[in-house]
Amino acid sequence: MTSNEIRKQFLDFFASKGHHIVPSAPIVVKDDPTLMFINSGMAPFKDYFLGNKPAPYKRIADTQKCLRVSGKHNDLEEVGYDTYHHTMFEMLGNWSFGDYFKKDALHWAWELLTEVYKLPKDRLYVSVFGGDPSENLERDMEAFELWKGILGSEERILFGSKKDNFWEMGDTGPCGPCSEIHIDLRSEEEVAKTPGKDLVNNDHPQVVEIWNNVFMEFNRLQDGSLVKLPAQHVDTGMGFERLCMAIEGKQSNYDTSVFQPLIQFISDAADIKYGENEKTDIATRVIADHIRTLSFAIADGQLPSNNKAGYVIRRILRRAVRYAFTFLNFKKPFFYSIVPTLADQMASVFPELKQQQSFVMRVIEEEEIAFLRTLENGLKRLDTLEEKFKQNGNVIDGKTAFELYDTFGFPLDLTALIAREKGLTVDEAGFNVEMEQQKNRSRNASVSEQSDWVIVNDEAETEFIGYDHETTETRMLRYRKV
Ligand code: ATP
Numbered sequence: 001m002t003s004n005e006i007r008k009q010f011l012d013f014f015a016s017k018g019h020h021i022v023p024s025a026p027i028v029v030k031d032d033p034t035l036m037f038i039n040s041g042m043a044p045f046k047d048y049f050l051g052n053k054p055a056p057y058k059r060i061a062d063t064q065k066c067l068r069v070s071g072k073h074n075d076l077e078e079v080g081y082d083t084y085h086h087t088m089f090e091m092l093g094n095w096s097f098g099d100y101f102k103k104d105a106l107h108w109a110w111e112l113l114t115e116v117y118k119l120p121k122d123r124l125y126v127s128v129f130g131g132d133p134s135e136n137l138e139r140d141m142e143a144f145e146l147w148k149g150i151l152g153s154e155e156r157i158l159f160g161s162k163k164d165n166f167w168e169m170g171d172t173g174p175c176g177p178c179s180e181i182h183i184d185l186r187s188e189e190e191v192a193k194t195p196g197k198d199l200v201n202n203d204h205p206q207v208v209e210i211w212n213n214v215f216m217e218f219n220r221l222q223d224g225s226l227v228k229l230p231a232q233h234v235d236t237g238m239g240f241e242r243l244c245m246a247i248e249g250k251q252s253n254y255d256t257s258v259f260q261p262l263i264q265f266i267s268d269a270a271d272i273k274y275g276e277n278e279k280t281d282i283a284t285r286v287i288a289d290h291i292r293t294l295s296f297a298i299a300d301g302q303l304p305s306n307n308k309a310g311y312v313i314r315r316i317l318r319r320a321v322r323y324a325f326t327f328l329n330f331k332k333p334f335f336y337s338i339v340p341t342l343a344d345q346m347a348s349v350f351p352e353l354k355q356q357q358s359f360v361m362r363v364i365e366e367e368e369i370a371f372l373r374t375l376e377n378g379l380k381r382l383d384t385l386e387e388k389f390k391q392n393g394n395v396i397d398g399k400t401a402f403e404l405y406d407t408f409g410f411p412l413d414l415t416a417l418i419a420r421e422k423g424l425t426v427d428e429a430g431f432n433v434e435m436e437q438q439k440n441r442s443r444n445a446s447v448s449e450q451s452d453w454v455i456v457n458d459e460a461e462t463e464f465i466g467y468d469h470e471t472t473e474t475r476m477l478r479y480r481k482v
């Protein structure tokens with residue numbers, strides 16, 4: 001089954017259960033001051049849950065383009081290093097607005113996964129909310145009993161924490177317990193060594209969460225108390241790329257038919273073989289991931305710029321250029337040339353990309369040209385100062401490293417790599433001191449999303465607080481098990 005078929009089967013299944021299928025909302029949010037990008041399937045339906053607008057249908061299903069690069073959900077730093085978090089991904093979802101509740105939602109989820117997609121039952125685990133006495137929240141025994149009925153035993157049911165199994169929109173508003181489904185994709189040999197149950201929610205790359213079923217049961221009031229909502233809702237979200245990994249029998253989202261065309265294109269252009277070298281693999285994954293974010297965001301109307309959402313997009317492009325430049329030796333604009341491959345692949349489900357292909361390509365190419373130029377200027381600056389560094393004990397001082405980073409957009413690991421080529425080292429501690437000072441200056445940055453919706457200060461501009469300053473080497477250590 002190809003990824004396009006997998007997506008279609010999800011929609012067909014929920015259509016057969018009386019759901020109205022709607023297209024994805026644009027990934028860019030223009031009319032909501034509290035959210036820059038759609039970060040979950042339910043975000044476009046917020047008004048229905050809040051009761052601000054009546055839902056046009058009681059049952060809806062769709063695939064929603066999501067972006068998790070800022071605020072409460074920020075997966076950017078995982079991307080490329082792990083194999084199942086993306087910046088842009090599709091969230092498949094089914095919704096009940098005051099219609100069916102836990103029983104149907106859980107039965108259908110199980111039916112779809114095991115009877116339609118034929119995923120092995122003995123590799124699936126489910127979690128239900130385990131309660132939180134400190135907040136007076138009870139265990140979700142209703143979901144527990146339902147699962148017990150569906151699975152025939154308690155063996156594969158876990159009780160989860162508030163963090164993983166209780167959803168809240170913000171400090172007040174709709175909230176409720178959720179029930180997640182996880183899959184163990186390890187080899188038989190590995191499974192024999194450690195039970196999958198022990199690895200759920202443990203950052204294991206082959207034991208991953210695929211589906212979250214949220215039950216909006218309560219409304220949290222200003223005083224913190226919970227009251228039952230007059231109408232109860234279901235909000236589910238399944239990571240499409242992870243589902244494809246499970247169904248296609250792969251160990252990584254990047255090995256699926258969703259990502260392979262991009263991975264192939266990039267590795268051909270870089271003249272490398274994917275899967276042979278950890279550094280070039282990471283760079284390839286970063287580029288395959290980021291080109292999707294860039295293309296969809298631009299097609300949906302968010303151009304790269306120097307502030308707010310535009311800056312988020314610019315940073316993602318620069319992050320990708322950094323990896324391409326440093327590890328794959330791309331010194332000329334290249335990302336824009338990947339767009340047609342992506343647009344063709346997505347044409348049947350997201351035609352907006354194909355329709356705007358040449359525009360998207362032009363925007364990306366111009367950004368690449370501009371950043372590659374500053375990269376070159378930064379390199380020249382390094383050359384000019386080389387004598388000084390040599391006299392300084394072959395060290396690039398922290399202030400200069402920070403200037404390169406701040407003014408030229410040079411990430412520290414790029415500076416470190418160039419330093420190494422010149423027989424120099426970088427004063428990382430000095431750099432970090434400068435970075436801390438910069439962070440303190442921008443701590444009052446305008447956007448500080450902490451929950452699903454927060455108020456954005458429209459007056460202030462988002463300040464450049466820079467790239468992650470962890471080096472590739474230290475990140476690799478952190479992700480050694482991948
Ligand atoms: P995780 O614990 O793996 O970070 P999550 O609990 O943050 O996932 P939810 O907010 O519950 O995710 O979103 C619903 C589903 O969306 C998840 O079960 C997962 O399949 C998928 N998903 C979440 N974040 C990502 C991501 N960054 N890339 C790809 N899929 C994702």
Ligand code: MG
Pocket residue numbers: none
């Ligand atoms: Mg997450």
Ligand code: MG
Pocket residue numbers: 164209
């Ligand atoms: Mg989770």
Ligand code: MG
Pocket residue numbers: 164180209212
């Ligand atoms: Mg979850």
